[in-house]
Amino acid sequence: xxxxxxxxxxCVLLGACQAHDQPAAAPAxxxxxxxxxxxxxxxxxxxxxVSLAPSMTEMLYAVADTSTIIARTQADDYPAAVLRKPVVNxxxxxxxxxxxxxxxxxxxxxxxxxxxxxxRLRQLGIPVYYQKxxxxxxxxxxxxxxxxxxxxxxQARRLTDSxxxxxxxxxxxxxxxxxxxxxxxxxxxxxxxxxxxxxxxxEIWLAGGQNALRDSLPQPYPALTREYVxxxxxxVIIGGRFGKLDSTLFRQNPELRRLRAYQKRRVYATTPxxxxxPSPRVVEAVQELRALLAR
Amino acid sequence: xxSPHPLRWLLAFGxxxxxxxxxxxxxxxxxxxxxxxxxxxxxYHPADPAQLALVELRLPRLLLAWLAGASLALSGYLLQTLVxxxxxxxxxxxxASGASLGAIVAYLLVxxxxxxxxxxxxxxxxxxxxxxxxxxxxxxxxxxRVRPAVLLLGGVAVGALAxxxxxxxxxxxxxxxxxxxxxxxxxxxxxxxxxxxxGWPAAVLVGSLGLLFCLQKDLNLLLLGEERAQALGLxxxxxxxxxxxxxxxxxxxxxxxxxxxxxxxxxxxxLTRGLLGAAGRLNLVACAALGGAFLLxxxxxxxxxxxxxxxxxGLVTALLGVxxxxxxxxxxx
Numbered sequence: 001x002x003x004x005x006x007x008x009x010x011c012v013l014l015g016a017c018q019a020h021d022q023p024a025a026a027p028a029x030x031x032x033x034x035x036x037x038x039x040x041x042x043x044x045x046x047x048x049x050v051s052l053a054p055s056m057t058e059m060l061y062a063v064a065d066t067s068t069i070i071a072r073t074q075a076d077d078y079p080a081a082v083l084r085k086p087v088v089n090x091x092x093x094x095x096x097x098x099x100x101x102x103x104x105x106x107x108x109x110x111x112x113x114x115x116x117x118x119x120r121l122r123q124l125g126i127p128v129y130y131q132k133x134x135x136x137x138x139x140x141x142x143x144x145x146x147x148x149x150x151x152x153x154x155q156a157r158r159l160t161d162s163x164x165x166x167x168x169x170x171x172x173x174x175x176x177x178x179x180x181x182x183x184x185x186x187x188x189x190x191x192x193x194x195x196x197x198x199x200x201x202x203e204i205w206l207a208g209g210q211n212a213l214r215d216s217l218p219q220p221y222p223a224l225t226r227e228y229v230x231x232x233x234x235x236v237i238i239g240g241r242f243g244k245l246d247s248t249l250f251r252q253n254p255e256l257r258r259l260r261a262y263q264k265r266r267v268y269a270t271t272p273x274x275x276x277x278p279s280p281r282v283v284e285a286v287q288e289l290r291a292l293l294a295r
Numbered sequence: 296x297x298s299p300h301p302l303r304w305l306l307a308f309g310x311x312x313x314x315x316x317x318x319x320x321x322x323x324x325x326x327x328x329x330x331x332x333x334x335x336x337x338x339y340h341p342a343d344p345a346q347l348a349l350v351e352l353r354l355p356r357l358l359l360a361w362l363a364g365a366s367l368a369l370s371g372y373l374l375q376t377l378v379x380x381x382x383x384x385x386x387x388x389x390x391a392s393g394a395s396l397g398a399i400v401a402y403l404l405v406x407x408x409x410x411x412x413x414x415x416x417x418x419x420x421x422x423x424x425x426x427x428x429x430x431x432x433x434x435x436x437x438x439x440r441v442r443p444a445v446l447l448l449g450g451v452a453v454g455a456l457a458x459x460x461x462x463x464x465x466x467x468x469x470x471x472x473x474x475x476x477x478x479x480x481x482x483x484x485x486x487x488x489x490x491x492x493x494g495w496p497a498a499v500l501v502g503s504l505g506l507l508f509c510l511q512k513d514l515n516l517l518l519l520g521e522e523r524a525q526a527l528g529l530x531x532x533x534x535x536x537x538x539x540x541x542x543x544x545x546x547x548x549x550x551x552x553x554x555x556x557x558x559x560x561x562x563x564x565x566l567t568r569g570l571l572g573a574a575g576r577l578n579l580v581a582c583a584a585l586g587g588a589f590l591l592x593x594x595x596x597x598x599x600x601x602x603x604x605x606x607x608x609g610l611v612t613a614l615l616g617v618x619x620x621x622x623x624x625x626x627x628x
Contacts, residue, residue: 075470187472189408189416190479190486190604215603223479223604225486227348228324247409252487255351258344276471 032149035132035142036110038118042127045151046104052090053112056131057082058279059139060107063146063156071101078273078281093117099124107146109133109278133278135202136286140164143280159280166283170206170290179205180293181212183232183261184275185239188249191224199278207289209236226253236293237261241269268292301577304570308584312361315591319357322598323348351490359488360594360608361587362496363549364559368586369503369579370545371560372567376514377538378443384561385546387450388539389427391555392457394547397423398480398554399461403468416480417487421551427457428543441535482607483556485594496548500583503541507579510534515574557609558616559586559593569623589615 029041049064050071051057057076060069072082073090088097093113098106103126108118110132118128129149131142140160147156182204184194193213194200198220201211212234213222239245242265250257261267270292274285320332325345327335335346370385378387386392401408401419408415431453435446465477507514513534516524525531549556567582568575575581593612597605 187476189402189476190484192472192475217603221475225324225352225603225605227352228603230344230348230352231324233344244407247412248407248414252414255347258347 030149032129034130036115036130038130040127040129042129042149043104046149048102048104049150050088050098050101050103050106051076052088052093052106052108052128054078054273055133055277055279056107056109058277058281059131059142059146062159062280063143063152064150065152068150070103071098078277078279095120095124098126105129105149107131133199134197135199136167136206136282137202139199139278139280139282142278163280163283167206167286170283170286179208179210180235180266181232182209182236182238182289182293183212183229183234185237185249186221186276188239188245189252191226191229191249192221193224194275195220195222199282200275203275203282203286204289206286207293209289209293226256229256230258233258233260235260235264236266236268238268238270238275238289238292240267242267244269266295268295301571301575301581305577305581305584308581308588312584312588312591315588315595316357316361319360319591319595320349320353322595323353324603325349352488355488355490355493356485357591357594358493359496359552360485360590362493362500363485363553363556364563364590364593365583365587366496366500366503366545366549367556367560368563368567368589369500369507369583370542372564372579372582373507373514373538373542373545374560375564376517377441377535377542378447379518379520380443380447381565382561383447384557385542386454386555386557386560387447388431388543388546389450389453389457390424390543390546390550391557392454392461393427393430394420394424394550395481395555396427396457396461396464397421399464399477402476402480403464403473417551420480420554421547423457424547424550425543427453428547432539432543440532441539443535479607480554482609483554484608485553486604487552492552496552499544499548503545504580504583506537506541510537511576511579514538514579518574553608555609556590556612558612558620559589562616562620563589565623566619569626 028044030044032040032042034040047068048070049060049068051060051069052073054073054076057072058078061079061082066081069085071088072085074087075090076082086101088094088101090113095117098121106121106126106128108128108130110130113128113130118130121128131145133139133142140163143156143160147153184200184204186192186194194211195213196211196216204211212232237245237259245267250262256262270288274281274288317329321327321329325348327345327349331345332349335349339346339350341347367385371383374383374385374387375381377383397419398416400423401415405415431446431449434449434453435442465474469477513529516527516529517531517534521531563586564582567578567585571578571581590612593608593615594605596615597608597611600606
């Protein structure tokens with residue numbers, strides 16, 4: 001077979017372009033340790049990405065080339081563009097569907113993907129990388145790490161610098177006594193709240209308040225009794241509009257109407273999926289909390 | 296060696312209940328002394344949050360735990376007699392699965408949980424429990440006669456169907472938070488207790504005990520088997536309907552208020568018969584008293600082991616009840 005000189009030149013040029021994007025000296029894979037301490041072998045520049053958690057999807061959309069995100073989970077809803085991606089069920093994990101998509105790497109967060117599913121995927125040649133977030137700083141660090149793993153350092157750095165600037169602009173240091181105590185309910189019947197070891201504790205601190213749940217309980221979202229909440233007597237409750245909680249939580253438990261939050265009607269709803277989702281919108285969550293506290 | 300007189304057992308259960316009530320009143324987020332408890336009961340000041348917690352939260356919770364234990368134990372006793380099968384428990388008629396399905400529907404399919412100003416979950420649980428029970432009774436009866444074996448199998452079948460329907464809705468609809476709510480409900484809890492909610496289970500329990508006290512001899516005859524009981528002049532058909540109605544009334548209200556709490560209705564009737572004999576005159580009252588004390592102890596243990604909300608009560612009843620049950624089985628058989 002004879003090669004056309006134009007085709008030959010085209011191939012050389014294309015090869016040169018690819019060599020520019022991914023240096024020839026770059027290794028094909030890299031060995032990294034994820035946030036759970038697991039050793040993970042990832043392609044040096046994964047080009048087919050799947051997230052198995054809505055928060056991680058938001059993280060990837062903020063850092064990765066969005067055309068490299070090849071699927072979404074049934075729970076993903078932000079950003080809106082993600083809704084156009086094919087769906088992979090994350091719980092229970094649809095391993096067969098995932099395998100047919102041939103991802104280079106799967107990204108997820110602690111607690112949302114069972115470790116045995118991750119091990120099964122590893123055996124099938126699909127590496128799974130976990131991140132975990134306890135503080136707002138962990139989210140920013142997570143973005144930087146994703147940027148490094150995906151070869152998008154500059155994009156990640158620009159984003160985190162911007163988020164950091166927004167956080168600095170919010171920075172206030174009220175005296176601990178001046179910080180209102182805020183109880184964030186994850187559910188009202190039974191009452192579950194965001195515990196000390198959740199991202200909310202840091203978010204509300206940055207917003208100028210403090211998590212009313214100061215006891216270090218073993219669960220991230222502990223169940224609470226009415227007596228315990230009565231003793232906490234929070235100044236603000238987050239978990240639903242005043243009217244909604246008045247007809248459910250406070251109606252079922254009239255003794256809770258003695259709480260300062262109820263007396264002063266400082267009972268608020270937040271944007272769905274904003275507080276509980278560690279993502280680049282974490283600063284937006286802090287801003288929203290700050291606006292609620294200022295009411 | 297002769298076993299103690301049934302009245303002594305009853306006295307012992309009463310003292311145990313009083314002791315557990317006393318201990319239970321002290322356990323909670325507010326630390327209180329016995330002097331404070333007596334002072335509160337004598338001069339209640341609702342403005343004091345610790346006194347409010349004691350009177351409006353702890354006391355109704357303890358009383359609900361006692362009532363639930365007594366009702367479920369009595370219901371279990373009646374159903375074991377009705378079907379003449381030691382495996383029977385209050386949920387034989389599909390009440391627990393039906394109530395769980397009702398609660399799941401309310402929690403996952405009704406936005407806002409309020410319809411026409413009514414808070415739906417306990418009402419939906421009551422409706423689900425009664426609905427499943429009516430279905431099982433319809434399956435287990437023919438021409439007005441209760442057929443115990445069919446009732447038993449019908450209960451298993453309807454229970455499985457309701458559980459599957461509940462699981463399907465949960466699978467399709469639940470997010471992380473609502474899943475927690477549904478799972479918590481399924482474990483059972485006394486956290487929703489209030490004075491207003493105690494009236495119905497107390498009235499049903501007292502009414503049932505009064506009625507059954509008059510039927511105690513008939514119950515013992517039924518234990519001999521249908522044919523022998525009939526030969527001795529017992530109106531078996533009517534008695535079975537009475538037992539069924541009483542058991543349903545005892546179970547459905549408790550499940551709607553507390554969720555399905557397992558083991559107490561299975562274990563306590565056996566424990567009662569083990570202590571007082573198979574056909575004792577005071578068996579029904581003793582069974583209720585022991586059931587009440589059993590759930591009081593389980594609730595106390597749950598709150599002591601895992602404050603503030605306590606371990607799920609259903610787990611504690613299993614952990615407490617099963618070793619007792621197994622040791623009883625080994626002695627008895």
